[in-house]
Amino acid sequence: MDRLSNTVRPYAWGSTTAIPALLGIAPTGEPQAEMWMGAHPGAPSRLTRTTATTGETEIPLTEAIETDPEGELGADTVARFGPRLPFLLKLLAAGAPLSVQVHPNLEQAREGYADEEARGVPIDAPHRTYKDANHKPELICALTPFAGLCGFRPPAEAAEAMEALGVDSLKPYVDLLRAHPEEAALREVLTAILGAEPAEMAATVTEAAAAAERIGGAHAPYARIAHHFPGDPGVLAAMLLNYVRLQPGEALFLDAGVPHAYLDGLGVEIMANSDNVLRCGLTPKHIDVPELLRIVRFEATEPGVLRPEAAPSGEELYETPADEFALSRYTLATGAAPAELTAPTPQIVLCTAGSVTVGELALAPGKSVFVPAGEPVSAAGEGTLFRATVAA
Known part of the structure; x- marks a missing residue:
């Protein structure tokens, strides 16, 4: 197995403090939105490996997989998804x-x-x-x-939330939400929001945001969203x-076709690559x-x-219908038997709390390792691990 060096993406919506706090390092003052762990060509993780000819050297995980796909991924994963790691693991820190x-x-x-x-x-x-x-x-x-x-x-709930703001220019959306069956109502209102004249939409959003801030309660999140995106039609789409x-x-599992947005917080995210x-x-x-x-x-x-569903082995699995990935969590305690992680599929193991050892590699929070398919490995120590692998 190999320790991973990972890229942190500085997207504007990222938190300036959450990932540095997890890693135990000083913030830079710049947003740090996502730390990518995997073989996505946009920012592949890097492995430190030692060979007889080159000694210790750092190579992209993409290169290691291209050199020996079956050795790194296993024959079954290559047969199912081709010679590529089918998932991408991230730390995601939303500050906006x-x-x-x-x-x-x-x-x-x-x-x-x-x-x-x-x-x-x-x-x-x-x-x-x-x-x-x-x-x-x-x-x-x-x-x-x-x-x-x-x-x-449900359209009726969305209509009620919009109507409560008391904004006259929202009334056509409220009427549409109440006048049609579910699918037609949602389609027509989202289409109308995205197709509205920009200046008129900006005025509506500004008035709606002020009302949401005044009312507070369940409307407060929309005021916060509008603070970051004043006049943006997405504020009404969010409602x-x-x-x-x-x-x-x-x-949360997010399947195809489901509209969504992350608003704030730190999490472990896994997705198809x-x-x-x-x-x-x-x-x-x-x-x-x-x-x-x-x-x-x-x-x-x-x-x-x-x-998560807990297994007798101590693994806590998040069940999803995805074929490309499976995510599970281990909570390790000092003196307990090591957690057995050996699997016929490739794995990325991430520490998010405490101090743990995976194989012979010590991991602090925010540190991760890549484990090739079939390689024997166990984990011990006191802390929390997330394991990303391919669904069975």
Whole structure:
């Protein structure tokens, strides 16, 4: 196994303190949004390896996998997903709201990617929607209290929330939400919000945000969102969604077509190895409205908060339908028997609290290791580990 060196991405919405606090280092004053652990070509982790010819050297995990795919990933993982690590693990630290967004399913991603490739849209073009041909189911597990938006709430609830603000320019949306069946109501209102004249929408959002701040209570999150994105139509789109607050150890699974946004908090996130995002608002980036409306699932959902299922081995697994990944947690205690982690699939093991040893490598919070498929490994010490691997 190999200790990982990982890249921290400085996205503007990132917390300036959460990741440094976990790592036990001084903040730089700049946002530190995500620490990526895996083999995504945008920021692959690096391994420190020793060979007879080169001695100790650092190489990207992508290179190690390309050199020996079956040795690193195992024959079964290569047969299922090709010669690539199918998941990406992150520490995510939101100090401000992320964009309201949705991810395509696998068929939609393949179609969209092929279409943009055929039309010659550069992969790095700001108006490019599909960066790869993969879907992006994801799971976020809270390390601190964590707030987010997840899935549409019933149209009647959204109408009630908007009506309570007492803003005249919201009345057409309230009427639409009450006049049509669920799918049509949600579709028509989101379409109207995204298609509104910008100056008029900015005025409506400003008035709605002031009312939300005045009323407080359940409306307070929308005032906070508007503080970060004044006049943005995504503030109204957010009012169509369920507000969720996770406690440490609780998680949310986000499948294709489900609109969502993370608002604040620190968590461990795992996803299929993709970068396909369609945005609905709370962003200065490109919004492809026609494609977004094709991808979104216009149905009210109850956000299912996940809690891990404990096994006799001490592993606590977060059950999801994803094929590309599985996330589990281990809480280790001094003097207890070591936790057996050996698996036929590749693993990334991340320490989030305490001081633990994985194999012969000592890990402090924020440190991680890559374990090739089939390599014998156990963990001991006192602290918390998250294990990311491929679903059975």
